Amino acid sequence: MRRGRLPVVLAVPAALGLLFLLLPLLGLLARAPWHGLPHLLGDSTVLQALRLSLICASSATALSVLLGVPLAWVIARLRFPGRRVLRALVTLPLVLPPVVGGVALLYAFGRKGVFGPALSALHVDLSFTTAGVVAAETFVAMPFLVVSVEGALSSSDLRFEEAAATLGAGAWTTFRRVTVPLIGPSVGAGAVLTFARALGEFGATITFAGNLPGTTQTLPLATYIALETDPRSAIALALLLLAVSIAVLLLLRERWLRPGPQS
Amino acid sequence: MASTGTAVVSLHAEVEVRRGTFTLRAALACAAGETLAVLGPNGAGKSTLLRALAGLEPATGPVRVGGRDVSALPPRLRGAGVVFQDHRLFPHLSARDNVAFGPRSQGGRRRDARAEADALLLRLGLGDLGARRPRELSGGQAQRVALARALAGRPTYLLLDEPLSALDTEIRAEVRGFLRTTVDGYDGPCLLVTHDAVEALTLADRILVLEGGGVVQEGTPTQVARHPATPYVARLVGLNFYRGQLTGGRLTVDSGGEIACATGDLSGRALATIRPSAVTLFADRPHGTSARNLWPGRIAVVEVAGERVRVEVASTPPVVAEVTAAALAELRVRPGDEVWAAVKATDVDVRT
Amino acid sequence: MPGRSLALPLLLAALALVSACGSSTSSTPASSTPPSSTPLHGSITVFAAASLTGSFTRLGKQFEAAHPGTTVTFSFGASSTLAQQINQGAPADVFASAAPVNMQQVISDGGIATSTDFASNTAELAVAPGKASTITSLADLAKAGVRFATCQPQVPCGAVATKVLAHAHLTVQPVTQGLDVKTTLAYVTNGQVDAALVYVTDVKAAGSSVVGVPIPAAENASTEYPIGVVSASKNLDLARAFDQYVLSGSGRSVLAAAGFSSP
Numbered sequence: 001m002r003r004g005r006l007p008v009v010l011a012v013p014a015a016l017g018l019l020f021l022l023l024p025l026l027g028l029l030a031r032a033p034w035h036g037l038p039h040l041l042g043d044s045t046v047l048q049a050l051r052l053s054l055i056c057a058s059s060a061t062a063l064s065v066l067l068g069v070p071l072a073w074v075i076a077r078l079r080f081p082g083r084r085v086l087r088a089l090v091t092l093p094l095v096l097p098p099v100v101g102g103v104a105l106l107y108a109f110g111r112k113g114v115f116g117p118a119l120s121a122l123h124v125d126l127s128f129t130t131a132g133v134v135a136a137e138t139f140v141a142m143p144f145l146v147v148s149v150e151g152a153l154s155s156s157d158l159r160f161e162e163a164a165a166t167l168g169a170g171a172w173t174t175f176r177r178v179t180v181p182l183i184g185p186s187v188g189a190g191a192v193l194t195f196a197r198a199l200g201e202f203g204a205t206i207t208f209a210g211n212l213p214g215t216t217q218t219l220p221l222a223t224y225i226a227l228e229t230d231p232r233s234a235i236a237l238a239l240l241l242l243a244v245s246i247a248v249l250l251l252l253r254e255r256w257l258r259p260g261p262q263s
Numbered sequence: 264m265a266s267t268g269t270a271v272v273s274l275h276a277e278v279e280v281r282r283g284t285f286t287l288r289a290a291l292a293c294a295a296g297e298t299l300a301v302l303g304p305n306g307a308g309k310s311t312l313l314r315a316l317a318g319l320e321p322a323t324g325p326v327r328v329g330g331r332d333v334s335a336l337p338p339r340l341r342g343a344g345v346v347f348q349d350h351r352l353f354p355h356l357s358a359r360d361n362v363a364f365g366p367r368s369q370g371g372r373r374r375d376a377r378a379e380a381d382a383l384l385l386r387l388g389l390g391d392l393g394a395r396r397p398r399e400l401s402g403g404q405a406q407r408v409a410l411a412r413a414l415a416g417r418p419t420y421l422l423l424d425e426p427l428s429a430l431d432t433e434i435r436a437e438v439r440g441f442l443r444t445t446v447d448g449y450d451g452p453c454l455l456v457t458h459d460a461v462e463a464l465t466l467a468d469r470i471l472v473l474e475g476g477g478v479v480q481e482g483t484p485t486q487v488a489r490h491p492a493t494p495y496v497a498r499l500v501g502l503n504f505y506r507g508q509l510t511g512g513r514l515t516v517d518s519g520g521e522i523a524c525a526t527g528d529l530s531g532r533a534l535a536t537i538r539p540s541a542v543t544l545f546a547d548r549p550h551g552t553s554a555r556n557l558w559p560g561r562i563a564v565v566e567v568a569g570e571r572v573r574v575e576v577a578s579t580p581p582v583v584a585e586v587t588a589a590a591l592a593e594l595r596v597r598p599g600d601e602v603w604a605a606v607k608a609t610d611v612d613v614r615t
Numbered sequence: 616m617p618g619r620s621l622a623l624p625l626l627l628a629a630l631a632l633v634s635a636c637g638s639s640t641s642s643t644p645a646s647s648t649p650p651s652s653t654p655l656h657g658s659i660t661v662f663a664a665a666s667l668t669g670s671f672t673r674l675g676k677q678f679e680a681a682h683p684g685t686t687v688t689f690s691f692g693a694s695s696t697l698a699q700q701i702n703q704g705a706p707a708d709v710f711a712s713a714a715p716v717n718m719q720q721v722i723s724d725g726g727i728a729t730s731t732d733f734a735s736n737t738a739e740l741a742v743a744p745g746k747a748s749t750i751t752s753l754a755d756l757a758k759a760g761v762r763f764a765t766c767q768p769q770v771p772c773g774a775v776a777t778k779v780l781a782h783a784h785l786t787v788q789p790v791t792q793g794l795d796v797k798t799t800l801a802y803v804t805n806g807q808v809d810a811a812l813v814y815v816t817d818v819k820a821a822g823s824s825v826v827g828v829p830i831p832a833a834e835n836a837s838t839e840y841p842i843g844v845v846s847a848s849k850n851l852d853l854a855r856a857f858d859q860y861v862l863s864g865s866g867r868s869v870l871a872a873a874g875f876s877s878p
Binding site for chain 3: 106110111112127128129206209210211212213215216225227228229231
């Protein structure tokens with residue numbers, strides 16, 4: 001088969017598309033205050049926001065894995081009425097505008113929310129707390145994990161689970177020793193995507209968790225606020241987030257390239 | 264490979280499975296230490312039967328293992344050791360850990376299970392494979408490890424689902440030998456599903472022939488080979504097989520032609536088989552032969568198997584002859600040439 | 616149209632009369648625009664501080680009524696954000712800021728030539744009705760379990776809040792810092808927090824949905840509101856007219872009614 005030669009009709013839109021995606025990044029790099037960067041990034045508020053962001057995104061990812069893998073298993077393996085509807089609902093946060101998610105969380109778990117009083121009774125405070133940031137980030141990011149794992153489980157082999165059953169393994173043992181190791185790579189890929197999404201979350205965070213340096217002011221929030229008063233700082237923060245995003249992308253590709261335990 | 268500590272039992276089952284338009288209904292019995300081969304064409308329901316016995320397929324009907332009906336139990340409680348066609352060794356575990364999986368799942372500690380696994384692998388001559396991952400094993404090695412894995416769990420009965428089908432023909436014989444030796448040393452009943460007649464004939468003590476969801480023949484390998492009950496079995500064991508109407512020593516074959524048989528006054532529907540070695544070939548019409556069956560026809564296929572040659576003749580009725588290579592050479596015939604096939608009436612085996 | 620050119624000076628004269636009779640504290644005479652040869656037309660966009668939302672919307676409608684055929688569109692937000700936007704080239708015609716520092720940001724950048732102060736505002740504590748008994752003074756913000764919000768320090772009302780808390784010698788932390796004063800007020804009206812430090816004008820605008828707790832003059836801080844015409848405006852005539860209108864008697868009376876003090 002001959003290599004395709006690029007028709008002009010395709011070349012022009014392709015080039016435009018590429019430029020559209022690349023130019024903003026190049027603009028950011030061009031305007032970056034490279035000389036003052038170390039000083040800007042060394043600022044305590046910046047470090048505070050970075051630390052908070054990393055902690056929250058990691059917690060959100062961990063929570064997503066803990067809850068998402070069993071959920072994915074239920075959706076992929078169990079047959080029950082309304083399964084398709086459940087699957088659609090679980091992936092809803094993926095397409096929901098983040099601020100809508102924030103509003104929803106507010107009216108579910110906020111003080112005046114449906115479950116607000118119940119949570120208060122249990123001395124659990126979510127709005128305007130770091131826990132609230134984790135909750136908001138988990139809400140928008142967990143579907144990534146669920147979808148990734150559910151796909152792997154659906155296509156993965158019941159063959160091995162049958163073999164495990166004939167060898168005397170119960171459902172939990174099979175899940176623990178056979179299913180989980182086999183879906184490991186997709187859990188990993190899902191976790192990376194989840195982390196990236198959680199790290200970048202803005203709309204739901206600011207609506208539900210609020211904005212307080214050190215407690216709820218994550219990197220994206222800090223960047224937005226810095227834009228008003230100190231654009232140089234904002235660019236520095238933007239670069240920081242860009243660097244983290246690239247690191248995440250590299251991590252993801254590494255997972256794809258590494259040979260998984262396939263038979 | 265004795266199942267020490269477990270009572271040695273026999274297997275009796277009456278299985279019925281309904282799947283869409285397909286229904287399987289089969290009754291079987293397999294004694295302790297016996298190997299029962301379930302033979303049949305694709306789609307006959309052999310694997311379905313095996314899976315039903317393992318509990319992997321919803322089925323009705325009792326499955327009695329040593330008198331205890333396990334049909335209501337899930338697979339993990341049935342005590343069956345299963346070897347699948349595609350070995351299904353867990354890719355993320357070493358061969359040793361695969362073999363140790365059964366004992367560990369049954370509550371054993373990791374160290375003990377691993378030691379047991381090593382010992383078993385050693386006993387089966389697979390000692391040097393323990394540390395390897397399944398993807399580092401050849402097909403034959405993997406299947407051997409799979410058998411070890413099934414045995415490590417101390418099963419009360421063994422189920423082998425077409426264990427050699429996925430292997431290359433060259434190594435099939437090798438692994439077959441391994442299977443035979445290993446299964447011979449196993450005390451419990453062993454059920455082997457296969458579509459390969461040679462496998463069935465060489466590994467089994469008894470054969471169950473399954474076709475279209477039902478049992479069509481049961482017996483020892485010799486019995487089945489000598490008196491196949493259906494064209495499928497006959498083809499499998501290499502016999503010429505005819506169905507037709509018998510009257511006064513002549514069988515009118517349903518698909519065309521007539522066969523002279525030494526059956527006296529017998530009449531009615533009948534089955535006739537002719538061993539290929541009982542068929543003589545002539546280049547021209549023979550004179551002075553006592554054979555009452557003389558059929559002209561073109562040579563359709565010539566299959567050489569060492570010293571023996573199978574010649575398919577498109578006569579009416581069609582017949583397969585087995586001659587020596589020398590004899591064929593003397594005839595100076597080639598595919599497409601006209602020959603005469605001669606069969607003595609006394610060599611026609613008829614059953615009504 | 617002949618009718619219109621007569622109506623304008625008549626209307627302005629009438630307004631001058633009204634403002635003279637009103638309870639205005641203003642000493643600045645209502646400046647009236649000399650009748651222009653061409654009637655005002657077209658549209659302008661006014662960037663105004665969030666605290667001016669209610670009053671400026673009213674002013675806008677009055678202005679449009681006074682000058683049929685004109686349209687005044689508003690963009691309300693945090694003064695610092697608006698200043699940034701203007702500096703980045705946003706199409707504003709008039710800028711009304713809640714603090715001189717943000718106006719200065721635009722003047723230094725060359726976007727606006729001069730500005731005039733037109734109002735002044737002080738802080739007040741807006742308390743959720745249910746908490747009115749618990750929170751009766753600033754000091755009550757330090758009580759255990761009290762959750763309050765302030766504006767982020769980068770915006771005028773946040774700067775005022777910082778000063779107020781300092782004057783009162785309170786080292787309390789809000790649970791969140793709203794991006795602008797309206798968002799901060801919303802936290803109280805939505806029941807997310809118990810109280811918020813906002814402007815007196817916001818408390819007034821919120822009506823019965825909050826309980827206002829006045830702040831003693833000794834502890835309070837104020838902020839001046841400057842307004843200026845953007846030099847690059849595409850409709851300088853209309854922009855200047857609106858600028859004058861805000862500074863006029865009618866403007867002052869609307870602002871006074873909303874709770875603003877004179878500059």
